[in-house]
Amino acid sequence: MGRKSGETVAFITLALIQVLVSDAVEIKPSKNPAAVGDTLTLSLSPSTSFQSGSWAVGESQILTWLGAQQAVFPSHSGRASVDVLTGALTLSSVKVTDSGVYIVQSTDPQLKANTSITVLEAVSNVTVKATQTSLMESNSSAVITCSVSSGSSPTFLWMNGSSEVTASDRVQLTDGNSTLTITNMTRYDQGPFRCHAFNLVSNGISDSVNFTIIYGPDNMALTVNGQNTTSFTAGSNLTMLCSAQSNPPAQLQWAFKGELTNTSGPLWELLGVTKDQSGPYSCLAFNNRTNMNSMITMNILIARSSEQTVSVWLLPLLLLTGLLL
Incomplete structure (x- = not known):
């Protein structure tokens, strides 16, 4: 025992x-x-x-x-x-x-x-592919896919410039985040978009994808001699500048009192203006890709110069003085 x-x-x-x-x-x-x-x-x-x-x-x-x-x-x-x-x-x-x-x-x-x-296995050869890169604003969706030629269990991260792309109402990340879909593209979604793929032992980054967004014309602006004023004296030289946000750049045409002129482009110069050149000046913008147009109008007043006004008042007095002499 x-x-x-x-x-x-x-x-x-x-x-x-x-x-x-x-x-x-x-x-x-x-x-x-x-x-x-x-x-x-x-x-x-x-x-x-x-x-x-x-x-x-x-x-x-x-x-x-x-x-x-x-x-x-x-x-x-x-x-x-x-x-x-x-x-x-x-x-x-x-x-x-x-x-x-x-x-x-x-x-x-x-x-x-x-x-x-x-x-x-280390991640290598990170590539991206977009279904199309020329898109119409508000009416198009962009789809970009990211892939690697090798790499065990890669994680995918998308960047737009220096900002991380995250899911939202317009942004969807699917297939393990390897597919990025952006709906209702805007002019601010041009990119560059890059895909980062990584695992615990390695990482890689793709080349960038940029989108061409077709939009406009809108947000028009019209200035005269670089000023906000619309009143000028007779004899002045006027340089009118028209701009519109548009891609491709809008075709610009000028009109006076509702009638088209022979002047096109962003600038219209008028030398030694007279009083009868007072009235509404319009700049018309047209985008041949969106088939949209826009217009901005400025009513310009041309007044007599102070010298002309004095002369008109002094003339009867000078005549009367001459007669008395």
Whole structure:
């Protein structure tokens, strides 16, 4: 009875020692996740001296060692080695299939530890493609897709210039964010749009996509001599400047008192204006892509100069004075 009790105690003690040793030792990977092609080292912490042991990944044996001798299994031939003193495993040119749970075991000292390793393929050749790049404002939708030629589980992020593109009423991100759709395109959605693709070991960025948005004409402006005033004296030179927001640039035509003139373009110059040139001046804008037009009108008053006014009042007086003399 005493012998059995002693054996039981010894067995429990041995089991506790094994558990304690297993819990006390950790596997420290040199990197995790690792990229395809990397060299990966799995070290034990704290450092321990070994007489023998083995490494496996899942159910597949990698290698075993006894003293200074080690034997590598065919599945890892030429890619795996162990430091027979510390038990550290080194894997070269790792592959995605090297991902898994790595287990180290030893009977001298008694231990067993494991860790999970992930190997990812690096992202490369990030490209974007748009269904079309010339779009009509408010009536068109843009669809851009992003893809990579290689890369494990990439995450996609879109940028418009320096700003991140996020989902909204007009913006949809689908297919794991790899597809960007913008509805009711506006003139402010020209871009440049870029796609960032990345995973835990790498990242890449695409070339930019720019959109040509057809819009206008609208937001017209008309100035005379660069001023806001509409009253000028006779004899003045007037330079009228017309502008409109439009893409492509609007065709501009001038009209006076509702009648088209032979003057086109953004500038109309009038030299030495007279009083009978008072009236409404209009600038008409037309976009031949949108087939839309717009107009702005300014009523200009040409008044007699102060010298002319004085002369008119002085003339009867001078005549009367002459007669008296």
